[in-house]
Amino acid sequence: MPKKVGFLYEKLLDCEFIRQTILEAAHGRENRPDVAPVVADLDRYTKMTYELFAKGSFVPSPPKERLIYDPSSQKHRQIKMAPFWPDGVVQWVLVTVMKPVLMRGMHHWSCASIPGRGGKRIQKKIKSVLRSDPKGTKYAAEMDVARYYPSIDHSRLIWALARKIKDKDFLRLVYSIIESCGCFH
Template sequence: MQRDLLSDKYRPGGYSSFYIIEPKRRKISAAPFRDRVVHHALVNVLEPLFERRFIFDSYACRRGKGTHRAIKRSQYYLRKHPWCLKTDIVKFFPNIDHIELLRVIGKTVRDEATMGLIRRILHSGEGLLSDEATPHFFEGDDLFSVLRPKGLPIGNLTSQFFANVFLDPIDHFIKEDLRVPGYVRYADDLLLFGDSKAQLWQWQTAITELLEDWRLLLHKNKTHVLPTHCGINFLGMRVFQNGLRFNQNGIRRFNSRVKRFRWLKKRGAINPARITASIRAWLSYARFANTAGIREAIWRRLKF
């Protein structure tokens, strides 16, 4: 593999795809082990170049960040500001435009061999999520615009990393041009905090216009300006100014997962170690909120 990379003969293999249904139906595409090694090596090289550019309040797939820190930071802003704009991007990973992404990466990565490797990795996942992409004509599009390559396979480490790179200019626009006083992003989930409801809607309009330049759309049905004293749903939690509760939808999904595990175990279709790991991970996450009673009740029912 090293020889192939050095001689520019490396070519990614095919993907194995499957669907998950929690928290919503998503297509996961797994690259061959050989390619995953290349992905990790590439991110190890690129990460220091981009990490120094990323804003502090971007929390997905970054060292020292993660869901818990994102929730704590959102709680901090909930206490400081009376209003929150909550929104996310329509079908984010399926709609990431390769031409725009390469343009962003190319501003920092000047080595042509590295850019060639990035192009091959992007091309290897092209079309995997075409059935999930949102058809939309942006200003200036022609009939051939629908053929623009797009989509990052959910499951690649490079996809998570490139997603942060792609939204980094948006982050800087929000923090530096709009001067939003409180902002938290986890992947394509965005929280903006401010002192004026009208101002937040103005910021939403500006962000919508900029995202369209990047061929992305905000979810109209998932864009809300909310009073912070009521709390917000974020990353599976109901986040309040002075406390956390586990989202009821998360509990229902966990109960459904346990039922499915029981069904699979009866048929010998799942490794018990996988069941244990999944349950422990959920309980560990739930421990972050005020869930002692819920966790105890769930633990009593866990009999396989």
């Protein structure tokens, strides 16, 4: 088993890292009413985010439920949305810090929600396999797990993260977000 990673919480205390992550999170959303003030006063929001991590004072907000239409799957989805600041920014920072840890050991063809590994990549692979082995590609399956995130057990998720991450303060923060968002049961 690979070595556990520590000292992730300290990475949350880097103002330049926080600033870059806020810009990344806001990319393409700058005109949204909850995002525009954060981008307009980036230095202040960077400092406030830093203070949330430094003091350990972040308390997740309850998410708002919203019905959206997903054109890719052609169906309506009930989603839970947290405000961009502080919740969205804190989540982006946490995921950005965890990304190298999560990517290590991930299957090569795990594609969903991973930049550079989207539908076009998988479509190209499927076309390649169909051309190179038409007899061996008689059947195909398209699958979707209904209500996947709400079905995830909190303790098992944290246990899985704890197998890769040894930073207790970081895991405590992640757990508080998981518990509060109501996305996982």
